[in-house]
Amino acid sequence: MNEVTIGVNGVLHRLTVDPRTSLLDLLRERLGLTGTKKGCDHGQCGACTVLIDGRRANACLALAVAHDGAAVTTVEGLAANGDLHPLQDAFIRHDAFQCGYCTPGQLCSAAGMLGESGPSAITADLETEPALTPGEIRERMSGNLCRCGAYVNIVRAIGEITETARP
Amino acid sequence: MRTFTYTRARHASDAVARFRTGTAYLGGGTNLVDLMRLGVATPDQLVDVSRLPHDQVEPTPGGGLRIGAAVRNSDLAAHPLVRADYPMLARALLSGASGQIRNMATVGGNLLQRTRCAYFQDTLMPCNKRLPGSGCPAVDGDHENLAILGHSAGDELACVATHPSDLAVALTALDAQVHVTGPGTTRVIPMPGLHRLPGAEPHRDTVLAPGELITAIELPPPPPGRSTYRKVRERASFAFALVSVAALIEVADDGTAGTCRVALGGVAHAPWRAFSAERTVAGAPATAETFARAAAAELSQAAPLARNGYKVTLARNLIAATLEELSR
């Protein structure tokens, strides 16, 4: 067993953990923060996406013991003071979810993505800062699978927010 | 998952000193944790090397680039020097995995990721890579996305796995040098050359000895010419390559090809440097005919399996199309 200190949504937690425990299971099983979802447990679906030190990551592949000292933001921490984060609000207005299971991961991924700079796999000119066109959003969000097929509305919701929100 | 002790190393020598049989070095964990959860990797000690002071990307005096092994994939892809001077490398990185995984994955760990062959990943299946002698069910089974070059399908310890890293393909084309430190040794391993073909030891993916730790990748100055990385896959994103190509070509004013580099992904146990193709192109007219001839020369060595012959066609077409695109 290992001692770790991890900040989650601004609250510091000091815990003794089984080294095998993923950050995902730490959130869901130990801290009761079930907003972050387990879809595949192998980094292949993105439902477990959280922000670790401000950058989007798959919590299922992050061992809790390896993230001592990290600051984690989950979907529960996106909204400030009870207001919805602009992405959450946009997702509702654009009906960017159906069953809702991939949604927390989509939101954290989008929040992280908006803070990233540089080209993507589809950017023509590597040396520019590309505009977040629908095509760029689609490529950058491809690490988040949605079996209900809400992609069209997800891209619209994120597109509306691209200029105005940063995590 | 087997239980293990976890320690964080602060320096390379510290990491190496802790190494013993049953130890695995932990980078971003994007492949290792995956394999541990599958029961394929069963370390009893993890030494975390993700916070070693190997996180810098720096120009070298010779005009090249030195990349610390702990640099994250996304940071390397976004680095201005990489985008400006090694576009092939940036594109290879950006085509890999997902944004989340690129943020977590380290350069060193990426090179050492293991094959995604379905049988390798399932401990209830025979696999000569996991358990030499147990057999290779892929030869008669699901090999549509496995090797066409350099495999050992007909051998006693058959293995037709491919190496999944896009980064490795670009580094192979760029003649990268891999800096390694181990118990009592420090050495530089050239790429191609880090990854092995399966041969008689399919359980060994690389030439690294137990305990050796990658500390940095050094790139020579960028060769003249235009370069890119193209990855063909079954869906538009977030998928491993069927075949990928890292290509570079320099074309003189008179239309003659100068420097040419070609490396293939998705076709072999190691990233495949297409030396025959390069030799065919260098000094020849940079035309479609030359490129087709070069691709054919390289793929003449191919030994496709029953259901992956399409990769031969795909690799040939991709080499030719990419060189053409770079020559326009």
Add this chain to the structure above:
Amino acid sequence: MNRVEAVDKVTGRAMYAYEQRADQAAAYAYPVQSATASGHVRTVNFAAAWHMPGMLAALSCTDPPELGSAEDPELALFTTREISYRGQLVAAVVADTLENARAAAAAVLVTIDRHQHDVRLRADHPGLYTPDQVNPGLPAATSYGDVAAGLAAAAARVDVTYTTPVQHNNPMEPHAALASWDAGGNLTVYDSTQGPSFDRDTIARVLGLPPGRVRVISPHVGGGFGSKGTTRPHAILAALAARAAGRPVKVALTRQQMFELTGYRTPTIQRVTLGADTSGRLTAVAHDVVEQTAIRTEFAEQTAACTRVMYASPAMRTTHRLARLNMPAPSWMRAPGETPGMYALESAMDELACAAGLDPVELRIRNEPVTEPDSGLPFSSRNLVACLREGARRFGWDGRDPCPGLRRDGRWLTGTGVAASTYPARRQPSRATALVLDGGFVVRIAAADVGTGARTALTQIAAETLGTSPDRVQVELGDSDLPRAWLAGGSMGTASWGSAVVKACEDLLKNEGALGSADTAEDVAADSSFARHAFGAQFAEVHVDTGTGEVRVPRLLGVFAAGRIIDATLARSQFIGGMTMGLGMALMEGTFVDEAQGGFVRKDLAQYHIATCADVQDVDAVWLEETDSHLNPMGSKGIGEIGITGTAAAIGNAVYHATGRRIRDLPITPAKLLA
């Protein structure tokens, strides 16, 4: 209006089965599966597992538990040592943490005497038989007219075989359950299910309990697409494990385990034979299907049933034959029957259009039936022709040159394709209650919202009936203690539940505010004989790089006629969601069956490819006004499944138009285009 549970879903507050709490800390169960497709379990050895930390209980087929009825062999866990498929549950462990349970399960040693297995579906399989009926109670074979004569007389003929692979539902939420027994022997199961009432009944029956002693609670479900429509082994496992451990137990199947334990769509081999006269009118239609089922369980997908409703023909034959294989039992996956069947039929119609020199839209219009071809029943409403015409107009189909392989855009050859879609519009009995509470209304029904927006649609239906605004209506669902309701499936949810909700609200109004209740069983039984189907037309534009085999779909359009649309936003999301699944089906989905090893390979989301965000470009769905008074009080048709039914054929037809290559085996991958 926004979805009722929208804020809960975007804030992570919506709780799915595994996330619920029992009154005690739950333990964890982890399955042990057979690595053999056929055999007899000799021993199950827990010695090493019991030495591992945290072990609480062990379950095994060598120590069969007390169960009730064993009518579904998949659910009668651990009652047989006979192995019928690779992945079958042979044992399980219960431990105090997830990590301990997983590690202990890996330490269980199972020895199995292996028998020969047969996992290969082929058209000449010696064991092919015709089942008594196909899902859901339709005849396995139909025939009228003289097909042979019709084909002989045809001016244009098509005789082609289409094949589709194993497809897996793969909802984003893995199947999961939390089971707890109280001191009185009552069982509460938080389950991820498409039908709390049915799930409760099945769990009770399997465990040998009166239904009143079991409660299933399922407020939010992370998708099902059919795989959660019937009770799955994880729920029984949770209940048995909780009984054995003496405390609540939760189980979440891993993604890998889902491939063998939660059903899948059968692969199909479909021969479609069409004949048409010189004006393109069909003279004969035959649709002969070969598909698989399991050794101990029969599931017969109604693959050719769609052909019985689509086009007028003086002669028609449809047949289904099954092979029993050492594979898990296939089950429902979004639009069972219509999905693979329309792929083959609508692709064959495209081939017939080419053979007859007719525009594919025009061919379908010329064969529009007056009554349902096989049964002769009148359609309650049918507007396929209008959908085709409207879709053609919107898609720019007019003046389309049918000749393939002519259009190039850089490295891409481009093409367009069309296909019809259909899905039956049915309803099933359900009950509901409505009451006045705190200045508003509460409607109760054991329906399920698996992402369809049922909660929201029913809120609107109730509000409209009550003559009030939706914000004054609260719908309670997802609990088997609520009035018994049909499951979310067969696109029958809204129709079934809405009928009961309307009736209950009307009853409340009539009672002037006491309690309204309804049971639609009699109404449904009295539904007159009509052919009730939704129809649609789907158009696809594809770009194909013939050098690499890459296929991209820049445009997909669906035009549907599905009765009255309850909520435009929810409907559009459902249509597009179905079309997105159809895109995956066309280009990338398929689970490999390893014949030597006897089971599925590619058992995760990195190898089983579903569409990513980057694959989905311009996908749009619109609908036509359609009034139909023979359906239900809302005048609506189900829309959850029709979106997938025409998509794969539209894409495949577009690939042909782009390249001149007809790929008759899904998915259409680079490997096939480069072969």
